[in-house]
Amino acid sequence: MHIEHLLRDESLGLRLLWADEPQLRQEISGVTVTDLEDPARFVRPAEVVLSGLVWWTQRSGRAKADRFVSALRTAGAAVLLAGEETHGAVPDDLVEACRRHGLPVAAVPAHIMFRAITDTVYLQQWGELSRHHALPENVRATLSRLLAQEADPAALVDAAFAHLDRPVAYVLTPTGRTVAATTASADLATRDAAALIATGTFPAQRSGHNSSGTGARPPFGRASVTLPVQADTDAVSPYERWHLHVPDPDDAPPRMLHEIVEILGRCQEIRARRRADEDRAVRELG
Secondary structure (H helix, E strand, O other), X not given: OEHHHHHHOOXXXXXXXXXXXXXXXXXXXXXXXXXXXXXHHHOOOOEEEEXXXXXXXXXXXXXXXXXXXXXXXXXXXXXXXXXXXXXXXXXXXXXXXXXXXXXXXEEEOOOOOHHHHHHHXXXXXXXXXXXXXXXXXXXXXXXXXXXXXXXXXXXXXXXXXXXXXXXXXXXXXXXXOEEEEOOOOOOOOHHHHHHHHHHOOOOOOOOOEOOOOOEOOOOOOOOOEEEEOOOOOOOOOOOOOOEEEEOOHHHOOHHHHHHHHHHHHHHHHHHHHHHHHHHHHHHHHO
């Protein structure tokens, strides 16, 4: 999906404010929503950046706009979609900053929800790539909507594995905290969870069962699968990093597990950004 495809979508009502014509043909890699004054750490190359412009004020508006756009340009953002709801219109200072730094900018009407834009991008991308993925297209569409809604990891794990036959899967941290698990998964002790993340081995001494009586461990001697979730953000400490653990590797194909890991990584990045925004708001209030 290219920038021009997004601008042509009449249902979104985006209004281009500035861009060089060749830039509109740039391919979009994803979407980031942010209102940080310096969002460079949280923006990936070729992403659409959505901002409600809460960070902008009339006072020092030119300097703030220049700093914000410079950060986006440094991070390699494809286009800035600026919401009109907060200030009634996109400030001229911001448009001028985008022109100076060579970053395309478009206005998002006040009645358009950012979620609608996020859904449009991810549904289009995943529809185009569905032939190359192990996850069924309807599952990917569901996961896309959940990401746009900033759903918690438990909802994502349930949706990702729902089409399989009662698989056992956990999302764990190195400290042994269970972040999420499928409904067929037994409770996992913190010490056991920390040990299997450290060694990649499912604990062999305990006989865990969930409330339905379904065993949680794989057949004896079968190697489990533990995949690290790569969240591209400095806001997540090493102790908070997620790992997808599947005791029985036959429960899901390896390519499918890698796709689920990518989705979980996106989820953790969104949660980290939201936490950073909340922390910033608390500091400003203080």
